[in-house]
Amino acid sequence: MDVELKNVSFSYNPDISSSILNNIDLSVKKGEFALICGKSGAGKTTLAQIAAGLTNPTSGKVLFEGMNVFSKKNKALKKRVGMIFQTPEQQLFERTVFEDVTFVLRREGRLSTDEITKSAEDALTLVGLDFDTYRERVSFSLSTGEKRKAAIACILINSPELIIFDEPTVGLDYQTKKSLIEIIRRLHKQGKTIICITHEIENFLDFSDQILILRDKEVSFSGNKQELFSRYDEIKNDVRFPDMFSILLELKKLGNMIRYDIYRTDEIVLYLSSFIEDEK
């Protein structure tokens, strides 16, 4: 689903001059993966909530497939979006995983019991939780990683076309983080449009189509990863560049005559290790 934010501004209280976002433009095409980065307090979460159609901006437009999402007649558009909040595991409230994941569908009463079960199975499989093992597990007894995956399944069961993740990998251990990144990568491959807010850009850089950086309520950078690296000095305070890029770009500053066109961190390690390899 195409998403477009046009000149969006937001403030909690329009009477006060302190706004949260000023004149933001963002355009994410169907099937694209967009990263949103920036300092704490830059307005990332607010922007995500606006892009999800949950928060009405003070001014500006939010268009899904070219249609204004806040117009009453386009209400159905909002159903095509899934928003996964920070630490979504805190939103689990039912007794079992199955009840949590199927909560919305059961309330809607649109599908039969069998169809609901099938949807739950599909959603849990998508996040790597085996349906038979987890359906009757008590939500609160799961580990943080399992809870988060279950919470994501609660959103995926509605088959959203646009999925917005707010800091999806925060607080997870290495292995769980890796599997969650893989889940997000798979959703992207399946053609879902994804907007992902993160401090940990190195986790998603490989497969992101565009990066948007917020600074002091405004867009300080918008472009792809090649462009991001070419503007390292300007934006290195806003995002944590992967260490390997920082080293490569520091070398560039020192006037070193080596290659700077490598965009995978493991390849940079190999490349930077190649200079004394033959002395071994």
Add this chain to the structure above:
Amino acid sequence: MIKINKVYCKSPSISENYDILKNIDLEIEQGSFVSVIGRNGSGKTTLGRLIKGLIQPTSGEISVNGEKGDGIDDNVGYIFTNPENQIVHPVVEDDIAFGLENIMFDEAMIAGNVESALTEVDMFDFLKAQIHWLSKGEQQKVVFAGIIALDHDVIIFDEATSMLDAKSKEEFMKIVMKLNKVDKRTIIFITHDMRDAMYADKVLLLDSGQIAYYGSKKEFFNNEELKKEYNFDFPDIVNLVNFYNRRGYEMNYNNIPAIAGKLHKIIKDKLH
């Protein structure tokens, strides 16, 4: 010195009653910086809560500076993962003052202490701000200021930087390093980000409630067997630094400009 002697701790859940920590024997010297890592559910937070005295072990003993506490230890500061769990006042300055008021701090000095703690975390401008309007990262900094204001011997950080951006994190770590190196406070830093372990003197790796490794950072980052056994990767930068250190170059893990400087020289020599 923190001494943990044969400590077991059971899960509070009645339906799934198992040991979260099993037979933990551990000594942490005063003034050291220990990074605690391990998978979700390995017992990191439980260990931190035991040291703070928020929970009691099922068996075994814990003492901080020789005192065997049976309640909450005022000598230990604890910063939770989610800042909302320890924010009690709606306004930033009141929240930080709350901790000081609680320990009967001289009232005339409170305002000054609050201001200097906030200045330290670069949040002075938010003195009168409503906390619930701040971002999670800003809230984490407010909580940190609250802990700095109290003079704890030991500070436990439980994933306390997870919501900070690059710059804030760097500044946060600078303050943590100062608290450790200058003020000689003991730092226990629970984290998932193995890059954080680069700041520590020692690494404690927990696995299924037991100590899988406790020793120097350098030895840890060179322990390939441990990496295989517990299925994790070292950060890229560690691999690069290890590569050169094994060949006689001396590089530190956590100083990117210095690493770049040394590489610059190596590459220059190679190319000419």
